[in-house]
Amino acid sequence: GAVVSQHPSRVICKSGTSVKIECRSLDFQATTMFWYRQFPKQSLMLMATSNEGSKATYEQGVEKDKFLINHASLTLSTLTVTSAHPEDSSFYICSATTTSEGVYNEQFFGPGTRLTVL
């Protein structure tokens, strides 16, 4: 299957600082990337959907000014957590896919990034 990487795998930062997480599709061109948040022992919560070259679509309740998403190329999307606070501590997962109208294309998941805000 296709490979999606995330960097860093773990990050610890101080409250008030910003953190950038990268998601890369290594062997395919991802027209769409998704960002999820996963709390301990819970399911994935979709935060936003990003299409290459356009603004991300955020799910209800997700602060777009806090979680900045950029999908500048077909192989890279970034999630920046701005002015991070301890409540932003979580496991963040990205997935990537190609898209075809009316057809499901498999989402390939990155290994996740654990963010800890002190």
Added chain:
Amino acid sequence: AQTVTQSQPEMSVQEAETVTLSCTYDTSESDYYLFWYKQPPSRQMILVIRQEAYKQQNATENRFSVNFQKAAKSFSLKISDSQLGDAAMYFCAYFNYQLIWGAGTKLIIKP
């Protein structure tokens, strides 16, 4: 709105035995996809099996098979000959325009 329900927070099975994980969903759509994903302790999400709603035949992948009951909106996963490496969280998911996730079932394999 579509919902996915996994009513078993945790299941345990003896190694080499068979276990079935339950999943029900709610939708008014006729065309959609259903998935089982595995998330081991590494947290890497792995696709286990996929079912297209228009297909009546149940999907199988080696030791993994599903029982897809479209009218009942049920999509259970059967794992045969359970192995220690099967221990993980298992998530049922529904896709129409986006993935909708169940809460997950933690599977414990007893040696």
